[in-house]
Structures are given as C-alpha cells and as structure tokens.
Amino acid sequence: MSEIPAIGIDNSGGAHAGNLYAAFYTWTGSSMVVEVATSTTGGSSWGVPVRVTACSPHDQFFPWLSVSSSGLVGVSWLDRRDDPTNLSYEAFAAVSSDGGATFPNLQIASASSNPNNDGFKSAFMGDYTGNVWNSTGTTLYASWMDSRNGASMQDEVGGRIGTGSVPAWNFACSPNVGASSNQLNGVAAVSASDVWAVGYAYPSASTGVSQTLTEHWNGTSWNVVSSPNVGSDDVLNGVAVVSATDIWAVGYADSSSSGILQTLTLHWNGSSWSVVSSPSPGTSTNQLTAVAVVSASDIWAVGNTFNTSFSNFETLTEQWNGTSWSVVKSLSDGTGTVGNNLLGVAAITANNVWATGYEVNSSSVSQTLLEQYCC
Numbered sequence: 001m002s003e004i005p006a007i008g009i010d011n012s013g014g015a016h017a018g019n020l021y022a023a024f025y026t027w028t029g030s031s032m033v034v035e036v037a038t039s040t041t042g043g044s045s046w047g048v049p050v051r052v053t054a055c056s057p058h059d060q061f062f063p064w065l066s067v068s069s070s071g072l073v074g075v076s077w078l079d080r081r082d083d084p085t086n087l088s089y090e091a092f093a094a095v096s097s098d099g100g101a102t103f104p105n106l107q108i109a110s111a112s113s114n115p116n117n118d119g120f121k122s123a124f125m126g127d128y129t130g131n132v133w134n135s136t137g138t139t140l141y142a143s144w145m146d147s148r149n150g151a152s153m154q155d156e157v158g159g160r161i162g163t164g165s166v167p168a169w170n171f172a173c174s175p176n177v178g179a180s181s182n183q184l185n186g187v188a189a190v191s192a193s194d195v196w197a198v199g200y201a202y203p204s205a206s207t208g209v210s211q212t213l214t215e216h217w218n219g220t221s222w223n224v225v226s227s228p229n230v231g232s233d234d235v236l237n238g239v240a241v242v243s244a245t246d247i248w249a250v251g252y253a254d255s256s257s258s259g260i261l262q263t264l265t266l267h268w269n270g271s272s273w274s275v276v277s278s279p280s281p282g283t284s285t286n287q288l289t290a291v292a293v294v295s296a297s298d299i300w301a302v303g304n305t306f307n308t309s310f311s312n313f314e315t316l317t318e319q320w321n322g323t324s325w326s327v328v329k330s331l332s333d334g335t336g337t338v339g340n341n342l343l344g345v346a347a348i349t350a351n352n353v354w355a356t357g358y359e360v361n362s363s364s365v366s367q368t369l370l371e372q373y374c375c
Contacts, residue, residue, distance in 0.1 A: 006064045012071035012137075016099035018042070023052075023065035023075050031086070034060040034077045038100040052094050052103040053079065055171040058086045062129040062144070068137030073100050074161065076108070076131040076142040081171070088112040091144040092168065093131065093161050102220070106161055107168035111148040119152030126153055138162055174215060174222040178203035182213060186238040186290070188247070193219025196268070198236035198249045212236050212266065214249065214273060227266060227273040231255035234264060238290040240299065245270030248320070250278075250301045252287035261285040263318070265301065265325060278318060278325040282306050286316060292347040297322030300373075302330075302342035302355045313339040315371070317355060330355070331371055338362060340369060351375060 005024035010016050020039040025032045026049075033056070035049035052075050053060050063077040073096040078089040090112050094103035116122040131142040140161040146154045176182040180202035189195045195217035200210040212234045214227040227236075227249075236251035247268035252261040262280040265288065266273045280286035282305035289303040299320035304313045314332040318325050332340040342357035353373040358366045 006066075008065050008067040008073070010067050010071045010073075010099075012067075012069055014071040016071050019099055021065055021067065021073055021100055022046075023063040023077075025061050025063055025077070031057060032059040032061045034063045034075070036065065036073070036075060036096075036100050036103070050100060050103065052077070053081070053092075053105065053170060055173040056081050057171070058083070059089075060092075062127055064130045064142075066131050066133055066140070068133040068140070069135070070137035071099075072097055072133070072137060072140075073103075074131055074133060074140040074142075075103060076129065076140075076144070078129065078144060081169075082112060087116075088114045091142060091146070093140065093142055095140060095161055105168045105170040107166050108142055108161070109144070109146065109148075113145070113147040113153075114150075115147070117147040117150050117152065172222065175224050177201035177211075177213060177224060180204060184213070184215070185236060185251075186249070188239045188241045190241050190244045190247075193217070194244055196239050196241070196247060196249075197222070198239045198251075200235040200251075209233060210235055212249075212251070212264075214239075214266075214268075225273070228275050229253065230264065230275055231262075233261070236264070236266065237288065237303075238301075240291040240293045242293050242296045242299075246296055248291050248293070248299055248301075249273070250288035250291045250303075252285075252303075261287050263288050263301075263303070263316075276325065279327050280305070281316070281327050282314075285313075288316070288318070289341075289343050290345045292345040292353070294347040294350050294353070298347075298350050300345050300347055300353050300355075301325070302345045302357070304339075304341040304357075313341060315340045315342045315355075315357065315369075317342065317345075317371075317373075328373070332359075338364070342369070342371070 058080040076093040091109040184199035231253040233254040317330040339360040
C-alpha cells in the first residue's frame with residue numbers, strides 16, 4: 001500500500017554495511033515530502049529523517065527504496081515541483097552514496113502526468129511505484145504511473161538511473177535573517193562542500209536598512225556567516241573565489257547615510273570577512289555589480305558610477321593587484337547615451353577580460369554593451 005514505508009538493508013560489506021533504510025512520505029502542514037530514515041542499530045533506533053528533495057514547497061509522494069549490492073541507496077518517487085499549481089507530477093529518483101546523508105536528485109520522466117487523466121474519471125490514479133537494482137548494483141530501474149497520453153494511466157514505465165538519467169534542479173534550504181526581505185545575488189564555489197552565496201537582508205522591516213548577507217554551504221547545509229557593514233544600506237552583488245581562504249565579494253554601501261552609495265569590497269581569509277578599501281571615483285553614487293578572478297593578485301570588479309546630478313551613469317571597472325584596488329579606465333559607449341552600466345565580468349587571462357552590461361540611449365532604450373580588456 002502507498003502509505004507503508006519502503007525498507008532496505010545494506011548487505012554490501014562496504015562502509016555502510018548493516019545500515020537499515022526506510023523511505024516514506026509525511027505531511028508538513030502544507031505539502032507532502034519524501035524522507036529517508038537510517039538505522040545503524042538494526043532498527044532499535046533511528047536517526048533524524050533526511051528529506052530527499054530538501055526544501056521543495058510542492059508535493060512528493062509514493063516513494064520506494066532499494067539498496068544495491070555495492071551499498072548505493074536508490075529512492076524513487078512522484079514529484080510536483082515543476083507545476084506551480086501543485087497538480088501534475090513527474091517521476092524523480094535519487095541515489096545516495098554516503099549512507100543516506102545526501103540524495104542528489106535525478107529526473108526520470110521526460111513529460112509530466114496529470115493524475116486526473118487516470119482513465120477512471122479522476123477516481124483512481126493507482127499507486128504502483130517501485131524500483132530495483134540490477135545484479136551488478138550499477139543501474140537502478142524504476143516504475144511509476146504515467147498519464148502523459150492525456151487519457152489513461154500506464155501502470156508501469158521503466159526508467160534507468162546510472163545510464164540515461166538527467167540531473168534536475170532541486171530546492172535547497174537557505175536561511176533568512178530577520179522577518180523582512182532577504183535576497184541572494186551571487187554564488188561561487190570552491191568545491192562541492194565549500195560554496196558561497198552573497199546578497200543582502202533587511203533584519204528589521206521598520207528601519208528599512210539593508211545589511212550584507214553571506215551564506216556558506218558546507219556540503220550538507222547552508223548557514224549564515226557574519227559579514228561586516230559600513231553604512232546604513234549595504235548590499236553584496238557578486239562573489240568570486242581564488243581559494244578556500246581567499247574569496248572576494250563586491251557591492252555597495254551608503255557609508256555616510258546620505259543616500260550616496262560607495263563601492264564595497266569584502267574579503268574572506270578563511271576565518272572571517274573584512275572590508276577592503278576600494279575607490280569610488282564619481283562625485284555621487286558608485287556601485288560594484290560583479291567580480292572575477294584571474295589570480296590572487298589579479299581580480300576584476302565592474303559596475304557603474306553616477307555624476308552629481310544623477311542625470312547619467314558611466315561604466316566602472318576596478319582591479320586588485322594583490323595589494324590594493326584601483327580604477328581602470330573603461331568605456332561608456334555611444335553618442336547621446338544617458339547611461340552605461342556593467343553587470344557581469346569574466347576573466348580568461350591577465351590580458352583577456354570581458355565585461356557585459358547595457359547602455360541607455362537618448363530614447364531611454366537599453367542596448368547591449370560588451371567591453372574587452374585585452375591585447
């Protein structure tokens with residue numbers, strides 16, 4: 001029956017031999033979620049269940065579980081993540097190679113199924129789901145109910161994980177600071193277990209003051225890491241990695257609480273974030289929007305700078321030489337334009353850097369803008 005957990009045991013003789021696993025779905029108060037619990041004591045005690053789909057707000061249901069001869073834990077289920085109305089579903093699966101600690105998601109079905117197209121006038125979609133490993137423990141075969149034909153359910157449709165499956169996007173739980181707005185603007189990775197995301201948060205809705213937000217992925221969860229602020233409004237837009245102990249984040253701050261923004265650069269040294277002075281060449285607002293790395297002594301940041309009247313804005317590029325940040329002359333293209341802004345940067349070599357953005361012409365129409373530092 002669909003409400004009964006599926007259970008499997010690791011008989012592989014590997015690192016997680018003897019582990020007992022149970023897959024089931026539960027109600028969170030707003031949606032159904034699939035979880036896997038692990039017992040290392042033969043079922044006398046169980047660890048905290050792990051969600052196979054992290055933070056998805058949509059239903060997951062009808063799971064099945066089996067363990068391969070090599071100790072891989074295969075879970076398959078039906079998932080509504082791709083339907084904003086939380087109705088149609090697709091078959092998904094996940095294979096854990098770390099004893100049930102993590103479950104990278106894979107999409108099996110190539111088309112969605114509407115449960116109302118069941119051939120029984122929306123009265124019975126069935127619950128015939130399952131999966132099984134092949135004899136060598138290298139391929140997981142799954143079955144599920146599929147109504148992509150728009151008329152009736154096909155009771156079993158085979159899928160293969162390990163040959164022919166495709167990765168899928170999955171919601172990840174990320175923390176928020178305070179009860180007001182939070183936003184992440186940039187992400188960069190050192191490794192699969194060392195990823196950084198940056199943005200801003202409004203810890204208090206009443207003050208209307210934004211503060212820098214940096215979050216770190218340790219391979220298991222995202223966590224807020226304390227980051228400094230220099231003004232009444234601080235925002236991070238981009239982050240780039242040199243190494244695990246050399247990371248840069250850029251944005252802007254209202255350091256004088258006057259509404260005039262200045263460039264903001266933060267550096268991570270492996271234990272904490274600190275503010276590093278960066279130039280703000282304009283007489284009014286300056287901001288950095290993206291950052292890219294050539295080496296530890298050659299880093300580029302781009303953005304824009306405004307004149308005093310705020311009537312037009314120009315491109316801004318800055319370079320870190322290992323000791324300090326300095327402005328490098330960039331181009332504000334076009335005759336009669338009212339603004340030029342750089343939003344992205346990619347560094348290939350020390351003499352080959354690309355920056356992208358837009359220019360606004362005299363008719364207030366945005367046009368593409370590409371600049372290359374080279375040769």
